[in-house]
Amino acid sequence: MDARAVATNMIRVVYQDDHYLIARKPAGLPMRTQRRGVPAGLVEALIELGYGTEKGDLTPCFLLEKYVSGLVIVAKTPQAGYHMQRTIESGGLTRSYVAVVRGDARVALKKGSVEVVKQSDKRALIRYPHTGKGGRSLRELLIHQRIPILGDTQFDPRRKGRHGGRMYLHLERLQFDHPLENKPVNVSAPMPSGFNVVANDAETMREDVEAALAGRTSFLLDTRTDAYRLMGGRSDGVSGLILDRLGPVGILLLKEGKFQGGEDRARRAAGFFAKELGLQSVYMKWIPRDRSHGVDSALGDARSATPLWGQPAPEEVTIRENGMNLLVRPFDGFMTGVFLDHRDNRARIREISRGRRVLNAFSYTCAFSVAAALGGAEQVSSVDISKRNLEWGKANFAANNISLDGHYFFCSEIYDFFTRARRQERMFDVVILDPPTFSRSKKPPRTFRVQDDMASLIRESLTVLDKGGTLMVATNERLLDVSWIRQQISVASGGRAFKVVDVPDPPIDFEHDSDAAKTVFASFDG
Numbered sequence: 296m297d298a299r300a301v302a303t304n305m306i307r308v309v310y311q312d313d314h315y316l317i318a319r320k321p322a323g324l325p326m327r328t329q330r331r332g333v334p335a336g337l338v339e340a341l342i343e344l345g346y347g348t349e350k351g352d353l354t355p356c357f358l359l360e361k362y363v364s365g366l367v368i369v370a371k372t373p374q375a376g377y378h379m380q381r382t383i384e385s386g387g388l389t390r391s392y393v394a395v396v397r398g399d400a401r402v403a404l405k406k407g408s409v410e411v412v413k414q415s416d417k418r419a420l421i422r423y424p425h426t427g428k429g430g431r432s433l434r435e436l437l438i439h440q441r442i443p444i445l446g447d448t449q450f451d452p453r454r455k456g457r458h459g460g461r462m463y464l465h466l467e468r469l470q471f472d473h474p475l476e477n478k479p480v481n482v483s484a485p486m487p488s489g490f491n492v493v494a495n496d497a498e499t500m501r502e503d504v505e506a507a508l509a510g511r512t513s514f515l516l517d518t519r520t521d522a523y524r525l526m527g528g529r530s531d532g533v534s535g536l537i538l539d540r541l542g543p544v545g546i547l548l549l550k551e552g553k554f555q556g557g558e559d560r561a562r563r564a565a566g567f568f569a570k571e572l573g574l575q576s577v578y579m580k581w582i583p584r585d586r587s588h589g590v591d592s593a594l595g596d597a598r599s600a601t602p603l604w605g606q607p608a609p610e611e612v613t614i615r616e617n618g619m620n621l622l623v624r625p626f627d628g629f630m631t632g633v634f635l636d637h638r639d640n641r642a643r644i645r646e647i648s649r650g651r652r653v654l655n656a657f658s659y660t661c662a663f664s665v666a667a668a669l670g671g672a673e674q675v676s677s678v679d680i681s682k683r684n685l686e687w688g689k690a691n692f693a694a695n696n697i698s699l700d701g702h703y704f705f706c707s708e709i710y711d712f713f714t715r716a717r718r719q720e721r722m723f724d725v726v727i728l729d730p731p732t733f734s735r736s737k738k739p740p741r742t743f744r745v746q747d748d749m750a751s752l753i754r755e756s757l758t759v760l761d762k763g764g765t766l767m768v769a770t771n772e773r774l775l776d777v778s779w780i781r782q783q784i785s786v787a788s789g790g791r792a793f794k795v796v797d798v799p800d801p802p803i804d805f806e807h808d809s810d811a812a813k814t815v816f817a818s819f820d821g
Contacts (some may be wrong), residue, residue: 301508301571302515306340310482314375314475315356315368316346319484322364322461326355328513335513335803337367348372357383357429362446362459362506365392365466366484367573368783375392378474389470391424392433393486395463395494396442409437413494418445420494422467430464433614445493446532458807461502470499500556503532504564507615508571522614522621524635524804525568528553536561538568538577539635542614544625545569545577547603550819552584552668558603565604576605578625597628607716611695617642619669620694621662622687632660632687636811637729639802643816644727645670647765651724656709661688663727668697678705678712678725680736708736713755722761728752729812731770745772749780753787760819765796769814778816793819 306324310317316396320326321336327336338353347353347486348371356379358366358582368388370376382388393412400411400419413420419442434450437443443451446462454460468483489502507526514523526538528550534553539546547565554561558579565577582595583590600607608625615621616638623632644653644663649671655664658677661684667675678683685704692699705712709730714719730752734743742751753768768780777798797816804812 298515298521298572298769299518302340302512303344305509305512305607306337306344307484308341308346310480311346311486312473312476312686314371314473315379316341316353317366317368317469317480318346320364320367321403321505322362322465322487322502323509324512325361325510326358326367327339333517338369340512342368352638356380359466360432360462361510362448363430363464363466364487365465366469366482368469373473382474383652383750387474389424389468390429390466391422391468391470392430393420393422393465393490394433394437394491395445396528397445397453398438399443400442402440402442411476413491415494415496417496418494419618420490424468432468434464446499447551450483457529459503459527459530460662460809461499461506462500463490463499476769479709498532498556499568500560500564504567507531514801519618520616520638522616522623522633522635523638523802526564527805527808530640530729530807532757536564538586539631540572540574541623541633542612543573543575544608544612544623545574545604546625546631547577547579548582549579550582550584563601569604574605575627576602578608579603580629580776582629587716594628598626600626603739610779618663619645619662619665622690622692622694622747633662634659634729634771634812636771636801636805636808637663637769639799640769640812640814641666643731643797643799644725644767648672648675652722652761653725653727654723654756655727656712657728657730657765659684661685661691661704663690663729664702665695665697667725668692668702668809669695672725673701675702676705676721678707678709680706680708682706708739708741709752710741710755711739711799713759713790716759721759723759723764724761725765725767726756727761727767729767732770732772742809745770746775749783750787753784754789757787757789757791757819762820764819766793766817766819767814768817769812771812773809775785775813777813777815780813784815788819791819793817 304437305321307319308316325336327338335808354370354376402423410422416517438450444464448454448457465486467486470481473480521542525540528537535550581593582713583593611622645666650673653667653672655677658679661677664675664677732745795817801811
């Protein structure tokens with residue numbers, strides 16, 4: 296199915312007039328984006344799908360939390376919004392919820408507040424109509440009655456404080472007298488079929504993967520990008536299961552010891568996304584719990600051309616990221632040629648590179664370098680210890696029809712490169728530092744540990760950063776954060792004046808992922 300059609304199918308507008316529309320929000324999709332310049336919420340999706348007014352006015356009249364599904368009233372004008380708020384405040388809006396709860400809901404039934412539709416050994420399916428403020432009051436009521444909603448990360452003690460995964464609460468019906476047209480409105484959205492299944496004590500993975508897909512709606516509507524993370528493990532409700540989309544191919548990463556259920560369960564998740572998005576194939580790679588054992592076997596499997604799902608893919612596939620072409624290799628080992636968590640950082644480098652000299656240290660396959668060149672950089676220098684990676688980088692330049700004239704590729708250990716650059720008086724306006732957490736070189740013999748050596752790396756890079764230059768520093772080490780990076784920059788600056796100009800959030804598909812890159816952009820005046 297076309298990705299845009301998938302988004303349209305998830306976000307159904309079930310009622311519309313000159314003043315309001317009522318849409319069915321899927322679980323996993325926030326009401327509005329909280330990120331600068333990223334149209335990632337229900338309201339932005341409705342506008343993208345053509346439901347906005349000429350002025351672009353769309354305002355939700357009440358909120359549903361990200362992982363709650365159901366009906367939402369959206370006002371098309373400020374006047375309509377004002378009148379609906381008065382209707383809600385006066386108790387004129389009746390909402391009917393369905394929920395899957397943990398425990399015996401028949402106790403609540405005796406108090407007359409809840410209709411028990413189904414009761415199993417450990418869970419119950421309930422229905423609850425009310426005219427109160429919304430789902431939060433229901434959640435509070437149920438926790439007081441000791442039947443918390445399954446997946447409620449705020450009120451359920453078993454899930455409290457966690458991120459991601461479906462909350463089994465659905466707003467299925469809205470009834471009100473239209474405040475501007477004097478007519479009754481009665482709209483319904485049947486509960487997801489999975490509620491009945493989960494209420495029978497079944498596993499919740501299907502609902503979690505559907506919520507994860509809904510959370511990627513902004514990508515489904517973006518024709519310029521077809522590479523992003525579909526499932527982020529625990530942050531999307533399924534611990535140990537990570538699935539990346541790389542154009543027509545999916546890459547499924549399973550963390551040994553964290554993912555439960557084996558290959559069949561992984562195949563079901565892979566098949567869901569593959570069918571929804573029309574993927575050609577999905578490749579599975581097991582990540583060993585103990586990196587000192589089993590790596591050779593796992594690496595061999597990661598190089599198998601036989602997919603878990605679908606037809607074998609070519610050795611090299613072209614993906615698109617914000618209109619930029621990048622070449623990836625689905626079964627080239629654990630790494631495929633691109634780090635998706637740097638998507639927004641590459642866009643930022645593209646924005647600031649016009650007319651500037653850019654150094655991409657630890658360049659890998661030169662994705663940052665391509666972004667800088669497309670942004671109009673005067674000169675881009677890519678440094679990597681692997682000649683193979685640099686050849687891959689040159690192929691990425693060719694995939695974007697970028698001439699190599701004025702752009703340079705250095706197969707070198709980075710500290711050696713800094714020494715030569717100073718001797719040759721090479722200076723740069725932008726320096727990109729995204730080092731590995733650990734590396735070892737033979738010539739010269741040197742070991743790099745990000746926790747121990749980041750400050751010295753930054754210090755060396757500043758010797759080739761020109762006045763007014765920009766430094767980007769990033770790490771995906773889960774034990775380190777942006778405060779630590781800022782401290783390392785300060786320690787390494789040696790009194791040179793600098794200003795932190797941005798500390799970007801990770802991309803929306805890496806939200807709450809402790810393994811995603813943490814990044815600081817700093818400008819140096821002196």
